[in-house]
Amino acid sequence: MQIRDEASTALLTDQYELTMLAAALADGSARRQCTFEVFARRLPHGRRYGVVAGTGRLLDALSGFRFGPGELAVAAKFLPANTVDWLREYRFTGDIDGYAEGELYFPGSPILSVRGNFADCVVLETLILSIFNHDSAIASAAARMVSAAAGRRLIEMGSRRTHELAAPSSSRAAYLAGFDATSNLEAVRSFGVPGAGTSAHSFTLLHSGADGEHEAAAFSGQIDALGVGTTLLVDTFDITRGVATAVEVAGPELGGVRIDSGDLGVLARQVRDQLDELGATGTRIVVSGDLDEYAIAALRAEPVDVYGVGTSLVTGSGAPTAGMVYKLVEVDGIPVAKRSSHKQSRGGTKKAVRLARATGTIVEEIVYPAGAPAPATDGFQVRELQVPLVRAGEPVDGVATLARSRELVAQGLVSLPWEGLKLSDGEPAVPTTFLD
Amino acid sequence: MQIRDEASTALLTDQYELTMLAAALADGSARRQCTFEVFARRLPHGRRYGVVAGTGRLLDALSGFRFGPGELAVAAKFLPANTVDWLREYRFTGDIDGYAEGELYFPGSPILSVRGNFADCVVLETLILSIFNHDSAIASAAARMVSAAAGRRLIEMGSRRTHELAAPSSSRAAYLAGFDATSNLEAVRSFGVPGAGTSAHSFTLLHSGADGEHEAAAFSGQIDALGVGTTLLVDTFDITRGVATAVEVAGPELGGVRIDSGDLGVLARQVRDQLDELGATGTRIVVSGDLDEYAIAALRAEPVDVYGVGTSLVTGSGAPTAGMVYKLVEVDGIPVAKRSSHKQSRGGTKKAVRLARATGTIVEEIVYPAGAPAPATDGFQVRELQVPLVRAGEPVDGVATLARSRELVAQGLVSLPWEGLKLSDGEPAVPTTFLD
Structure with missing residues (x-):
């Protein structure tokens, strides 16, 4: 295969x-x-x-x-x-x-x-x-996303929305068109595209018990394993609390936070303000979730550092x-x-x-x-x-x-x-x- | 690969x-x-x-x-x-x-x-x-095409419009949903889907010389190699002439004719009448060219025997x-x-x-x-x-x-x-x- x-x-x-x-x-x-x-x-x-x-x-x-x-x-x-x-x-x-x-x-x-x-x-x-x-x-869809992103970092993460053996080729085509990295490990091996990715909601949910959720434990586990430069996914329960917990656990040197749902523009601004107030001025904001070239362009005025693009990329955006x-x-x-x-x-x-x-x-x-x-x-x-x-x-x-x-x-x-x-x-x- | x-x-x-x-x-x-x-x-x-x-x-x-x-x-x-x-x-x-x-x-x-x-x-x-x-x-798109075809034969021929390694899986999914055959040879090998296919316009055009086109020579060549049960592609130059030439060369036992362009409903009726007049009453009519479930349904009243479906199938029809x-x-x-x-x-x-x-x-x-x-x-x-x-x-x-x-x-x-x-x-x- x-x-x-x-x-x-x-x-x-x-x-x-x-x-x-x-x-x-x-x-x-x-x-x-x-x-x-x-x-x-x-x-x-x-x-x-x-x-x-x-x-x-x-x-x-x-x-x-x-x-x-x-x-x-x-x-x-x-x-x-x-x-x-x-x-x-x-x-x-x-x-x-x-x-x-x-x-x-x-x-x-x-x-x-x-x-x-x-x-x-x-x-x-x-x-x-x-x-x-x-x-x-x-590549044609990806190039439109690259020009919409206007120099911000783009990660291809659409493998799950295309045939498993088409996925590495999609990563290659996206990289060719100017994307910066891919989630797909076969593309890393076969084509030398830089890899990226840290965690999903399942990792946070995994740290739940009969007494409820333990987001801080999940964040600690991730930071212990991957270092403080990692990106924490902060929208599993409540984003404001998630950001607070992330900086509490990681300190202001935290590499990034990812937001995968909701109104990404509004949330990016809120999260940027919150991060800055907490002293995490260098922590990057990664957004993902049904992005296409239009959504990427619409976020141009917002404090977004990295876009993660999946479905629309691997399906050629229409x-x-x-x-x-x-x-x-x-x-x-x-x-x-x-x-x-x-x-x-x-x-x-x-x-x-x-x-x-x-x-x-x-x-x-x-x-x-x-x-x-x-x-x-x-x-x-x-x-x-x-x-x-x-x-x-x-x-x-x-x-x-x-x-x-x-x-x-x-x-x-x-x-x-x-x-x-x-x-x-x-x-x-x-x-x-x-x-x- | x-x-x-x-x-x-x-x-x-x-x-x-x-x-x-x-x-x-x-x-x-x-x-x-x-x-x-x-x-x-x-x-x-x-x-x-x-x-x-x-x-x-x-x-x-x-x-x-x-x-x-x-x-x-x-x-x-x-x-x-x-x-x-x-x-x-x-x-x-x-x-x-x-x-x-x-x-x-x-x-x-x-x-x-x-x-x-x-x-x-x-x-x-x-x-x-x-x-x-x-x-x-x-498979979900294919099933809609199968119900639109209401029992007529469906051939999957979309390999060229999807990733080369996704194509055999597409053939499998279409067959699973009720398609009858595929053009894709890897699907024949890997999944046992029945294969189908005879010729493209290039074969007719190949039989051209400084003195012009030789559609009859192309049809003869195909029939000599594949037998009279084959399907001849009749729309390279002029369909009416193509059908006449096809029956002239193959006789009334000709297996099928394929129409790949134009108003398929109108053409299917014309071609059926012409075939019947020529005594080729058993010759099947195959239509192809940008068919989807809606076009298939729209041809239900026409004398179409076989649908060839490509792009819309392998792209999930939207x-x-x-x-x-x-x-x-x-x-x-x-x-x-x-x-x-x-x-x-x-x-x-x-x-x-x-x-x-x-x-x-x-x-x-x-x-x-x-x-x-x-x-x-x-x-x-x-x-x-x-x-x-x-x-x-x-x-x-x-x-x-x-x-x-x-x-x-x-x-x-x-x-x-x-x-x-x-x-x-x-x-x-x-x-x-x-x-x-």
Whole structure:
């Protein structure tokens, strides 16, 4: 049940990819050179930008996309022998270019271009989309929370509100987008995200007896074990009494208090005043409990030091999947595209540049045919958005380290025009022009 | 990156569980006998019932919840040596009672009662909640789709819109709730869910050349490889032409056609008429593309044979997490509960019964203290809802097989009063009475 590098990712695949493979091997079309493109037709309702995330995890998952005996046994139940033989030898040997992890994206941005023969590329559809749709949804929501928090510390604590194996990836995506720490220990191990967390209400309630509650005993126990720098949860019974008891037990050097219920703004002010009166002027106030980017922003004027965010983070704050698709756009050098209603796409392998003013503020994205010359850019600063990610099946060295991806999100947020950072519903922060 | 039974699940845990453990071991409170209860304070907005799912996966994950050298190395970075030593020997040795997998639940239903000493139970909080909150969210949404489909076939195809390792669990939860098949091959392997899937638009587009498109060649290739019983995707270019070509190539014995875009109701009628005129009266119509329970219900009058459901299924159709919590309710026989605002809970270990009329239609759920006699039930049929799931750390044999859980959902849906199956926003289908 745990993420293991050596395990196969090959069955994280939709059956139709392998039936298409069988048909394409049989009629010879499997050898045609193809480009598949990953893009989002639109951003989630009202969002002004998205954050590309998942690249680092995809590069790891690619190396595990091999069919061993267990995977082949499943495939053999519905595939002809020659297809099973082909899968036995499969490893991806194509190239992938794409937006760097942490880059902002907009509707139609060619986030990945996957190139190789049809057989090589078609089997990766589900794995690529699952990773990117999940991680980008979380990172995109997280980035809004980061800008709402305006520099205050953010802890991701949503593991319990998402699939147990999605949780570490959510922590990674949140950290990438600028969160400071996570509650999830597998994310600490797998991705090196800093860990955080001290206690829950159960620990205080545990110190109850036939004679009633003993909050002071719980606080003493925690401080003895974790030191005076710990954060005490003060809202199990009565917050004012909880704060008084906390400082009584810990002294004014207490690291922090956490409030997990009630009107957090009012309570934060009361608790700050109370702490200051008790001389605990350095004790931080941590708030948690159904926070999202709007609640975080609404607390900006209050004396909150740390936000703990759970459900809304891991569910993408209303947009739990990024809605990216994986579409065949070119076959043997010829652009192809679905034509029927509502789901048209643009054929051909593409590149993209983003234009910025001298100040660094971005003004436009231009998507153009990969074979065409770069578009004229009227004196703006120009940055090419696709970078090489995979060459002949091998990840390009150092192309998606978490530290670098985190830096890129921070740079991206700074580059947005001011309307782009508004939390209210709006249009994409910059327009995208598609050149034929 | 794959689900492996032998791997440890122990770090799928929030850090605070282990810091609480350290403090509880230090002050002796770790040995107190506790009951933790899993319940949902409320159903997602407007929902009339929930479906318990995750039990089978939890029982598997429990046996993998052991701290090996890798897990201990992470723990040792923030825990004292005696706590690390304790974790080295840890396996859960307590008892768990709970609603059977597939049982319906309502606000406040005591879905699980986890009993043991504090240390034994506290470390399982995140694992239990992650599994139940995910799987129950998916199963609850899926059950609404199943009742909307009114007996027509449903295929789960949402893997690409959720985390790659959440996808197989989503398939399992959908199947449990009454779906017929899944696109996800890992779900086929891990859980025995029937697989389904034939082709995507890319396969048709692949058969393009400098001289244009060759839909007939794509259809031929697919039929040669997969047989005439396959389902051809007919909406890549023009649906009417696509259907004509499909029957021309496959003959009237063609298994099915799939429509993935446009006004599915109008198109299904047109395509049915066209197929019938061509003599393909047995060819099934599969529809897909942004379906949810409302769209499924809206197509009830149309000649649709199979629904393919993706995004809305794996994102819980607006409720991606079930919102269950894990609360300490009893310590050494004494009920305990948090008292501060908004998040009060009811102390004490509980049991629950569900009352039904002689027809089997349920009328009420009664939650009562585990130590009290079963409540008076006025001549109604009475069913006790909690069953033994784990005894002394070991799963009770055969208690959560997928086949049995699936049967239980079907029985549960039949037992609901008719308003309970309405898709519109409403109150819980039956009231719950809490006895002190």
